[in-house]
Amino acid sequence: MSEPSTIRLERTTPQIAKITFANPPVNLVVPETVVRLHEIVAGFEKDTDLQVVVFTSEVPDYFFNHFDASQAGGIPAPEHEGDNPVWTDIVLRLSKAPYVSIASIRGRTRGAGNELALACDLRYASREKAFFSQPEVGLGLVPGGGGAEWLPRSIGRDRALEAILGSADYDADLAERWGWVTRTLPDAELDAFVDATAARLASFDRQALATAKAQVNRATLPPDADLVASFAAFGSTLTQPGFLARAAGLGAFVAEKGLDVEYRLGEYIGLVNQTP
Numbered sequence: 001m002s003e004p005s006t007i008r009l010e011r012t013t014p015q016i017a018k019i020t021f022a023n024p025p026v027n028l029v030v031p032e033t034v035v036r037l038h039e040i041v042a043g044f045e046k047d048t049d050l051q052v053v054v055f056t057s058e059v060p061d062y063f064f065n066h067f068d069a070s071q072a073g074g075i076p077a078p079e080h081e082g083d084n085p086v087w088t089d090i091v092l093r094l095s096k097a098p099y100v101s102i103a104s105i106r107g108r109t110r111g112a113g114n115e116l117a118l119a120c121d122l123r124y125a126s127r128e129k130a131f132f133s134q135p136e137v138g139l140g141l142v143p144g145g146g147g148a149e150w151l152p153r154s155i156g157r158d159r160a161l162e163a164i165l166g167s168a169d170y171d172a173d174l175a176e177r178w179g180w181v182t183r184t185l186p187d188a189e190l191d192a193f194v195d196a197t198a199a200r201l202a203s204f205d206r207q208a209l210a211t212a213k214a215q216v217n218r219a220t221l222p223p224d225a226d227l228v229a230s231f232a233a234f235g236s237t238l239t240q241p242g243f244l245a246r247a248a249g250l251g252a253f254v255a256e257k258g259l260d261v262e263y264r265l266g267e268y269i270g271l272v273n274q275t276p
Helices: 031-044 069-074 086-096 112-119 147-155 157-166 172-178 187-202 206-220 224-237 241-257 265-274
Strands: 007-013 016-021 052-057 100-105 108-110 122-126 131-133 183-185
Touching (some): 016 031, 086 206, 100 112, 122 187, 131 172, 183 187
Parallel strands (some): 016 052, 052 100, 108 131
16 A cells, blocks of 8 residues: 655635645655656646646644755656756746646745745745744755745845855744745634635636736746756755765764754754864
8 A cells, every 4th residue: 555645636616726735744855746746737727727836834833944955865856858847847937827726824934935936926825833944054055946046036135145155944924024935824824824815816817816926927037947956956065065964963863862853943044064
């Protein structure tokens, strides 16, 4: 019997789809996540009814988290020579799709998960429970899924440098002030707000939505080649001594502290780098 997927797709109406992520205990992005997401997002391109896609999570305290670095080698290669890397293809398709994508963020949103959220058109976050990070540099890696391209466009160059180079966790209030998310809401109001927003957009003319999004995209999206180059740079750092040493150090913390390392990853990354 095959393992259950980390991704669940629901069609709540002909115009609205919901993608729910569940890979307990901490929602790490694994190769199966990438494969399934790519299948779903690519399949949406043939759907003439779809107007809104909502991304959410059913694991408490985590939205989409970072890649499971121990399984990074299992990320599938492109099917054809010259195709974009699969993860890059997912986020590019999302950002350019004729439908509106909404990230409903409750919990920690780091690395690849943050890059998926940045690829979405709208990001609504729980004021009490959402946290954000691009933690790669602190571990000897670099962002590979669009973080280095989209984050400066959202929060500015200097704030993006602080977030990417510092590799710390940022709470929802600061993320909202910086423009990292569209808005935050009290946790008890998040689901109803996202549902109402999705229903409102789904009631509009599909062509008008798609054309208006394309207009904004022309002024805001980075070149595709920049994201492809970033994924290649991320892949090359996975075998570098800087990452391998820090991965071992973080693994030692995990062995000692367990899941607390993921809860407070930004703090532990700093400790790894400062431990003799």
